[in-house]
Amino acid sequence: MKSKFKKYVSSFSHRKMLLAVADGFILVTASLITNYLLSLLCCGIPAADMVVPIVIGTICCFAFLSMFGAYSKMWRYFRSKDYLSCVFGVIFGVSVTCLFAYVLDKKIPPVFALAHMVIGIIGICLFRLLFRKTFIEMTGNEHRENQFKRTMIIGGGMACRMLLTEIKNAKKSPYEGDKISAQFTPICIIDDDRNKVGSDVMGVEIVGTTADIERFAKEKEIEQIIFAVPSAVEDERARVMEICSKTKVPVKIVPFIGNLIFDDKTPLLQQVRDIKVEDLLGRDPIKFDNEDIRKFISGKVCMVTGGGGSIGSELVRQIAKYQPKQVIIVDIYENNAYEIQQELVMEYGKSLDLVTLIASVRDYYRINQIFKKYKPQVVFHAAAHKHVPLMEVSPMEAIKNNIVGTFNVATLAQFHLVEKFVMISTDKAVNPTNVMGASKRCCEMIVQYLSQQNDGRTEFVTTRFGNVLGSNGSVIPLFKKQIEQGKPVTVTHPDVIRYFMTIPEAVSLVMEAAAIAKGGEIFVLDMGKPVRIVALAENLIRMYGKVPYKDVEIKFVGLRPGEKIKEELLMDEEGLQKTANKLIYIGQQIQIDSNTFAMKLRILRDAAQENKEAVAVAALHEMVPTFVTPEEFNNHALHEHADKVPAAADPLRRKEETEHGKLVTV
Numbered sequence: 001m002k003s004k005f006k007k008y009v010s011s012f013s014h015r016k017m018l019l020a021v022a023d024g025f026i027l028v029t030a031s032l033i034t035n036y037l038l039s040l041l042c043c044g045i046p047a048a049d050m051v052v053p054i055v056i057g058t059i060c061c062f063a064f065l066s067m068f069g070a071y072s073k074m075w076r077y078f079r080s081k082d083y084l085s086c087v088f089g090v091i092f093g094v095s096v097t098c099l100f101a102y103v104l105d106k107k108i109p110p111v112f113a114l115a116h117m118v119i120g121i122i123g124i125c126l127f128r129l130l131f132r133k134t135f136i137e138m139t140g141n142e143h144r145e146n147q148f149k150r151t152m153i154i155g156g157g158m159a160c161r162m163l164l165t166e167i168k169n170a171k172k173s174p175y176e177g178d179k180i181s182a183q184f185t186p187i188c189i190i191d192d193d194r195n196k197v198g199s200d201v202m203g204v205e206i207v208g209t210t211a212d213i214e215r216f217a218k219e220k221e222i223e224q225i226i227f228a229v230p231s232a233v234e235d236e237r238a239r240v241m242e243i244c245s246k247t248k249v250p251v252k253i254v255p256f257i258g259n260l261i262f263d264d265k266t267p268l269l270q271q272v273r274d275i276k277v278e279d280l281l282g283r284d285p286i287k288f289d290n291e292d293i294r295k296f297i298s299g300k301v302c303m304v305t306g307g308g309g310s311i312g313s314e315l316v317r318q319i320a321k322y323q324p325k326q327v328i329i330v331d332i333y334e335n336n337a338y339e340i341q342q343e344l345v346m347e348y349g350k351s352l353d354l355v356t357l358i359a360s361v362r363d364y365y366r367i368n369q370i371f372k373k374y375k376p377q378v379v380f381h382a383a384a385h386k387h388v389p390l391m392e393v394s395p396m397e398a399i400k401n402n403i404v405g406t407f408n409v410a411t412l413a414q415f416h417l418v419e420k421f422v423m424i425s426t427d428k429a430v431n432p433t434n435v436m437g438a439s440k441r442c443c444e445m446i447v448q449y450l451s452q453q454n455d456g457r458t459e460f461v462t463t464r465f466g467n468v469l470g471s472n473g474s475v476i477p478l479f480k481k482q483i484e485q486g487k488p489v490t491v492t493h494p495d496v497i498r499y500f501m502t503i504p505e506a507v508s509l510v511m512e513a514a515a516i517a518k519g520g521e522i523f524v525l526d527m528g529k530p531v532r533i534v535a536l537a538e539n540l541i542r543m544y545g546k547v548p549y550k551d552v553e554i555k556f557v558g559l560r561p562g563e564k565i566k567e568e569l570l571m572d573e574e575g576l577q578k579t580a581n582k583l584i585y586i587g588q589q590i591q592i593d594s595n596t597f598a599m600k601l602r603i604l605r606d607a608a609q610e611n612k613e614a615v616a617v618a619a620l621h622e623m624v625p626t627f628v629t630p631e632e633f634n635n636h637a638l639h640e641h642a643d644k645v646p647a648a649a650d651p652l653r654r655k656e657e658t659e660h661g662k663l664v665t666v
Contacts (some may be wrong), residue, residue, distance in 0.1 A: 061093030139562030245542030306383030310334025434562025466499025
């Protein structure tokens with residue numbers, strides 16, 4: 001019996017019908033009670049005239065209750081403000097009934113109308129309150145009551161309809177409903193198509209445009225927002241996210257349409273997720289040709305130096321997916337190496353031939369021992385010091401680890417007839433203003449120098465990309481820690497801009513480049529628009545449901561030693577050549593003078609090994625002609641920017657205002 005009742009009342013249409021019948025009974029009873037009490041006191045209505053307040057009054061009240069939304073809302077989740085629909089419905093219903101009585105020459109005393117309103121309102125609201133509790137107890141859902149969140153959906157298109165359908169179907173299921181729909185109670189929809197405002201999608205009203213998000217989030221006590229426009233371009237998405245941040249309500253998103261999975265096993269509701277770090281890019285993460293990579297990796301022995309780091313560990317993860325013959329992790333830091341080793345052991349067990357070695361790329365003889373024993377066919381060289389300010393303080397370590405280490409691994413790869421050697425570089429190698437960047441440019445030159453030698457079969461390739469979101473040493477972990485601890489977010493300079501990509505994107509570039517390389521290329525990823533660091537900080541603050549500059553302060557602390565105002569991906573002498581992948585370009589190869597380069601490299605190496613800092617840094621300047629001081633570069637960049645943009649209109653020097661554009665839904 002209980003199960004039948006549960007099934008019946010769980011249907012929204014059945015609950016509306018039950019409410020309507022109950023409201024009719026309450027209103028009729030309220031009329032009779034009112035007349036009885038007034039008859040005892042002074043001025044009851046004759047029995048013949050009671051047809052007006054009973055019949056017409058009930059019809060009018062029911063009509064206005066419907067008009068004010070008393071039956072269109074999920075009344076089980078009514079808040080205090082939602083009960084106003086019942087109050088207004090009864091007040092207007094009784095008032096119109098009095099007008100009908102006047103027209104029909106049936107007088108209804110004002111005191112009767114007032115008492116009828118009060119008793120009717122109390123009865124209707126009290127019934128909802130009591131029946132709500134009864135419903136929760138009878139359906140066994142009391143423990144879930146606090147799990148449901150009042151949800152606003154942005155976008156009234158197909159994605160919204162699919163979400164509502166899945167929420168409705170999930171709630172009908174006693175099993176899946178608990179898991180899938182427990183977090184979603186649709187309250188209202190936002191859409192920028194003004195023709196849709198006032199209509200509804202599957203019973204959920206479209207209340208306004210994106211300009212109204214903040215108002216309706218407050219009025220309807222919204223607890224979470226779902227951005228359900230998977231086709232939205234990056235500017236629209238960023239604009240709406242900025243508006244949502246003002247509500248201080250957590251935001252979930254439907255992924256970009258290119259990332260959605262359309263099959264029977266993966267409903268859209270399960271793909272709704274919290275905003276991730278990569279969403280700060282404001283663009284769809286770039287995908288690469290997995291088939292090319294599979295052909296390149298499958299059945300080969302692959303070695304990754306620095307295999308425990310952010311990039312190196314992701315390289316190892318992706319290599320493992322393509323059935324390599326063996327994977328060799330080489331890292332000097334045992335904790336990181338151990339973590340990725342255990343992760344892969346748990347994931348693949350004995351199906352993956354995995355070797356984890358602790359070794360330094362500085363140690364020529366140890367690296368030679370590894371090459372001789374394991375005979376790698378493909379080498380990904382990710383081992384490097386990458387922290388700019390730390391390397392400014394300890395320049396010898398950047399030279400020893402980055403330059404000498406790269407020379408050791410690359411020359412040994414050539415000696416042991418490795419098929420391909422892939423070095424991971426950085427945009428800081430372009431016109432470097434710090435020792436770290438200059439050391440990586442020198443590494444690029446080593447790779448190009450070796451690729452020009454015709455006495456080996458190894459194909460050498462360099463991959464160059466910008467900053468990596470979420471990697472060790474990136475700004476994201478620091479910003480997140482500052483926000484979580486309630487401290488100001490520190491940004492070096494309001495004008496600092498960087499190119500950003502996610503770790504999977506960076507690794508995909510490395511592997512795609514390795515697959516298509518012929519030898520000697522510097523592959524550069526088309527990373528789209530550069531990102532202002534201050535904008536990145538603002539968006540990250542919004543991810544936490546807070547308002548930048550109000551809830552979380554942003555402090556500008558000054559440029560760090562060796563830091564650039566802006567990064568570049570190409571040097572002046574490099575041109576761009578297209579590849580089959582429209583997102584990957586090849587920088588024009590610069591000819592290296594073999595005799596001169598080898599001599600300068602020897603001087604640099606000897607000075608570093610003897611810890612002669614001044615001599616080594618001077619030698620590095622000699623080897624990398626584009627190596628300039630940060631002051632020289634930044635002054636030029638700031639003057640160049642000031643000449644192009646008037647200070648009053650400079651978007652880098654003022655807080656941007658939100659412009660309400662048009663949000664197109666599909």
